[in-house]
Structure formats: C-alpha cells, structure tokens
Amino acid sequence: MSSADIHPTAIIADGAVIGAGVRIGPYCMVGPKVVLGDYVELISHVVVEGKTAIGAGTRIFPFASVGHQPQDLKFHGEDSRLEIGERCTIRESVTINPGTEGGGMLTKIGNDCLIMASAHVAHDAILGNNVIMANYVGVAGHVHVGDNVIFGGTCVIHQFSRIGAHAFIGAQSMVDGDVIPYGMAVGNRAVLTGLNLVGLKRRKFDREAIHRLRAAYRQIFASEGTLIERVEDAAELFKDDSLVQEVVGFIRQPSSRPILLPRNGNESE
Incomplete structure (x- = not known):
C-alpha cells in the first residue's frame, strides 16, 4: 500500500492489492480479493467486494456498491469476477455485480466509461469502451454493449440483449431486443427510430x-x-x-x- 492515500476510517482487508497513487476516502471498504489499479480514487463511503479489478485512474463516488453478490437466484457462491477498465467514472449509488457460472463468470466494463448516479450493471454484462449510462439506467444480466453507446436516463435493457457500437438509447426506453450498430431506439417497448446521425x-x-x-x-x-x-x-x-x-x-x-x-x-x- 506504499504511496497510497488511505483515510484512517477506511477498512482495507488483508489481501487487497492497492496500486500507486490510490486515494481511498472516509468510510470506504475494500475486500480481500480486490485489485485497485494505480491512481484509482474511492471518494467516500464506497464498498468494493468480491474478485474485482478496477483499472488505473477510475473514480468511484459515494455509496457505490461494486462487486457484491449478483442479484440472481441461480448464483451459489462461485468465484466469479468483475473487471472495470481505466479512467471510468462511477457516480453515486451505482451498483455493479460480478458474473455467474451461467454467464461466463465475468462482468466487464471497458475504458473511459461514465456511469451516472443510481445506474445498475447486472451479472455477466459486457460493456465496451466510452459507454455513457445516464441516471437510473438498468442493464440486465448477460447484456452485451458495444463501444461508444449512450443510454438516456431511466432506460432499461432486457437480459441477453445486444446493443451495437455507437447506438443511442432514448430516455425512459424499455429495450427488449437487439439494437443494430449506429442505430437509435426509443420507446416502451422500444422500436428502432433510425440511425444515430448526431453521434456519427x-x-x-x-x-x-x-x-x-x-x-x-x-x-x-x-x-x-x-x-x-x-x-x-x-x-x-x-x-x-x-x-x-x-x-x-x-x-x-x-x-x-x-x-x-x-x-x-x-x-x-
């Protein structure tokens, strides 16, 4: 833990790996199988558990719950993983769960992603790079999301759906199918409304x-x-x-x- 800045009220379990320049604020908890890359910052009241690896430069805001047991009744304690990439921003009260035996044992978030307050990434979801999830977005289990996808606020994505690269999902949409790359989907239930021309x-x-x-x-x-x-x-x-x-x-x-x-x-x- 050399060169890390750890607040005296934080609890770091034996076995956790803490990179150089890491900052861990007040009342954070870091579990024994967690790996924090260089210059990760847990601002305060963040809990990171499970076999979770967080990439360099990622910042996590208060009351986020990262790496706890999946919300899946089929989960039976398997040693699954959660990987979060570099330079991500994870805002207040976000929840992110690790994988399960039924889904490949891995939940993965790419680099440079922004996950806004109270959003959820479920077990076995795979997110690409530069993904933006606005407030209260819910990504269900086994969802695959390509690079540069933007989710509007309070939209939800059905389990096992695929969202292609550069797609845009409108606010308050309920998506229960696959959205083509470069596509735009809006509505409840969502329909394809054209191409994401603004993003292109x-x-x-x-x-x-x-x-x-x-x-x-x-x-x-x-x-x-x-x-x-x-x-x-x-x-x-x-x-x-x-x-x-x-x-x-x-x-x-x-x-x-x-x-x-x-x-x-x-x-x-």
Whole structure:
C-alpha cells in the first residue's frame, strides 16, 4: 500500500492489492480479493467486494456498491469476477455485480466509461469502451454493449440483449431486443427510430460513409421481402463498406433476442 492515500476510517482487508497513487476516502471498504489499479480514487463511503479489478485512474463516488453478490437466484457462491477498465467514472449509488457460472463468470466494463448516479450493471454484462449510462439506467444480466453507446436516463435493457457500437438509447426506453450498430431506439417497448446521425457526426464519421449507411438502413428495413433477404442484398451491394458490413454481421450473429425493428417499415433516419 506504499504511496497510497488511505483515510484512517477506511477498512482495507488483508489481501487487497492497492496500486500507486490510490486515494481511498472516509468510510470506504475494500475486500480481500480486490485489485485497485494505480491512481484509482474511492471518494467516500464506497464498498468494493468480491474478485474485482478496477483499472488505473477510475473514480468511484459515494455509496457505490461494486462487486457484491449478483442479484440472481441461480448464483451459489462461485468465484466469479468483475473487471472495470481505466479512467471510468462511477457516480453515486451505482451498483455493479460480478458474473455467474451461467454467464461466463465475468462482468466487464471497458475504458473511459461514465456511469451516472443510481445506474445498475447486472451479472455477466459486457460493456465496451466510452459507454455513457445516464441516471437510473438498468442493464440486465448477460447484456452485451458495444463501444461508444449512450443510454438516456431511466432506460432499461432486457437480459441477453445486444446493443451495437455507437447506438443511442432514448430516455425512459424499455429495450427488449437487439439494437443494430449506429442505430437509435426509443420507446416502451422500444422500436428502432433510425440511425444515430448526431453521434456519427460528432465522432467525425465521413459524410459519404454516413450516406452509404443510410442507404443500407433503408434497404435492410424496407417492407419488401424478408429481413434475411434484405440483409443479404445489403451485404452484397455494400460489400466494400466496413460500417454496413458491421451492421450486417451484427444481424447475422446468433442471438436469443430479436432484432429491434422500426414500427412502421422504414422510418426516417
């Protein structure tokens, strides 16, 4: 624990690994299997338990509960893990659970994520890098989230759903299916409402690439033929376009949840 700044009221269990420059504030508790990377900060009243590894530079705010037993009745004490990446910000009263035997034994959050107050990440969820979860978002068990996804406040994601990279989920949405990469989903139950054009432009995607993606979206979610037929047509027509092929690959991938569709055919995107 050399070079760490630990408040005298904090309780650090024997066996915990504390990196250089770590700051642990008043009334925090750190369990015996926890690893805190360099310059992690637990501001105050934070509890970190279980086999939990937190990456360098991550900050966790008061009353967050990280690494405690999953909220899954099938959990029977297996030595599962939670991994949180570097430079994440985890705000007040967030809860994050480790994995379970039935889901790969791992919950994982990527680098540079912002998880706002009172949000929840359940067992066996996998989040990519640069994910933003606004207040009170609930991500259920076994959900997979790609890079650069943004969740609006108080939305919830059904277990086993997939959220593709660069997608946007509108506030108060209930998502019970898979959202394509670059897609935008809104509503209860949520439907696909087009592409996340604002996000694409903010992240400096090429204008022509966005035009091709819009054309592929219109083709994939047109009313003629079956979804699989339209996906295969788009795969061939845009075979040299990496963004379209990412969407095609996402839809082709086996999943226990359906692909989210527009409500009335091809919505404006």
